[in-house]
Amino acid sequence: MGSVYSFNQCFQKHFSAKAATRMASLALFTSLSLSVAGPSLAQTFPDKPLKIVVGFPPGGGSDLMARMVAERLSPLIGQPVIVENKPGAGSTIAASFVAKSKPDGYTILFGQAANLGIAPAMMSTLNYDPIKDFAPITRLAAAxxxxxxxxxxxxxxxxxxxxxxxxxxxxxxxxxxxxxxxxxxxxxxxxxxxxxxxxxxxxxxxxxxxxxxxxxxxxxxxxxxxxxxxxxxxxxxxxxxxxxxxxxxxxxxxxxxxxxGLPGYEAENWYALLAPAGTPPAIVDRLNRELKKILGSPDFVKEIAKEGGRTVGDSPAEFAKFLSIDVPRWQQIVREADLKTN
The missing domain is CATH 3.40.190.10 (Periplasmic binding protein-like II)
Structure with a gap:
């Protein structure tokens, strides 16, 4: 019995060591695979249709702007760009949907002050964070x-x-x-x-x-x-x-x-595109570059001006900085006026 027990112990020790080695190798392989997945994914992006999710019904201002962008973006990336309407709850349903979507650049939120600035300040039960759960691409316009x-x-x-x-x-x-x-x-x-x-x-x-x-x-x-x-x-x-x-x-x-007489006062509606957090930066940058082409076109500038607005076209980093200032600002206003709804 003693010799059998010793053999089992030796076998288990040897097996455990081999298993540990294999697991370490697997972990290394997985890490290396993930490190190249972002760039390779970005190189092939896009290879299927993109979807812009709008939190309002068809026919409204946000929907029309999203369709203007989709129509112009499609030939630039060589893929169809579809507008999907998910109205309800002050456009927060759409924001929640995109926040939980796969971060591959194929599902994009048409965001604005309503669902990324005001709603998070007004509603304590939202299941998304306007800063942590999205990868900012660019602001399209401000009015x-x-x-x-x-x-x-x-x-x-x-x-x-x-x-x-x-x-x-x-x-x-x-x-x-x-x-x-x-x-x-x-x-x-x-x-x-x-x-x-x-x-x-x-x-x-x-x-x-x-x-x-x-x-x-x-x-x-x-x-x-x-x-x-x-x-x-x-x-x-x-x-x-x-x-x-x-x-x-x-x-x-x-x-x-x-x-x-009120220095520092500023309140604008803004419209933007954002991807789910974790979307590869190369994909975000590609979308940003193509969108800037649209925002710089005279016909698009003219259409936005008709509504009393202006095009923006900031970088992802600039947009992220804007959000870090704008979101807390609305939260402060809501606190001071005691306006929270839930």
Whole structure:
């Protein structure tokens, strides 16, 4: 028995040593395989159709921009680019879907301030992180809001609006397209930085809000340029300020909010493309290069300008830096206004 036991011990020891050697070799082989997988995958990319996932129904502004990009990107990469609509929950369903997709560059998110900046600030139950779960490719475009009011309001500019609001706490109201929208949070940012007290009036749609501005039933409204510009140009509504860092070419004579006494104020909607985190950098860079060609084309620039926006085309690193600043900024505004929904 003793000799058999000794033989078994010796065999097990020898087998374990061989197994360990084989496992180490396998681990080394796997590591080497993974190290070359990224570059080889990037070299063959793309070899099948790409999908851009949009968090809104077909026909809306985000959907139309995504289709403009898809149409132009397809011939540049030699593959079909499909737009897939996954609407719902403030476009967070689409963001969640892409965050969990395979990081191979074939499933891309059409992201924007709504699902990557505002929603994460407003909703505590989201199952994705706007910074950790995505690989930024580039921002496509950015569009400011126009702050407008009734022509009968006793204020000629934004500074006088602030003075009027301070003299009449909670008497001034500001409208938005709905709670949790960019217009709402841009208004809350204005109230906070101006140190005034005002009442938020959420609307379901733009038409009712415009009617109330014209009728002097709401004093301020934070609107997209494309929707409100005909009413400003006709003289039915007064424009006080633009929410971007710089003046808009659409309204060059309208000062920014920052110029109007609130330095540092900036609130813009932005539109971008992002891949799932872990997507090989070579693939991200390839997409970035091709998208910059689109964003620099005169016809695309013209289409974006029609909506009161501008093309951006930043690098993945620049976009990542932008997100690291923009996301916490909205979180701070939501905390200060106590706006969390869940």
């Amino acid at each position: 400011p809001l126009l702050v407008v009011g009734p022509t009968t309001l006793a204020a000629a500019n934004m500074k006088e609006v602030i003075t009027l609001a301070k003299a009449n706490p909670n008497k001034l109201s500001f409208g938005s397209p709905g709670s949790g929208t960019l217009g709402h949070l841009a208004g809350e940012m204005f109230v906070s930085q101006a140190k005034i007290k005002a009442v938020h009036v959420p609307y379901k749609g733009q038409s009712a809000a415009i009617t109330d501005i014209i009728g002097n039933r709401v004093e301020l409204y934070f609107s997209t340029i494309a929707v409100i510009s005909p009413h400003v140009e006709s003289g039915r509504i007064k424009a006080f300020a633009i929410t971007s860092k710089e003046r808009s070419p659409s309204f060059p004579n309208v000062p920014t909010v920052a110029e109007s």
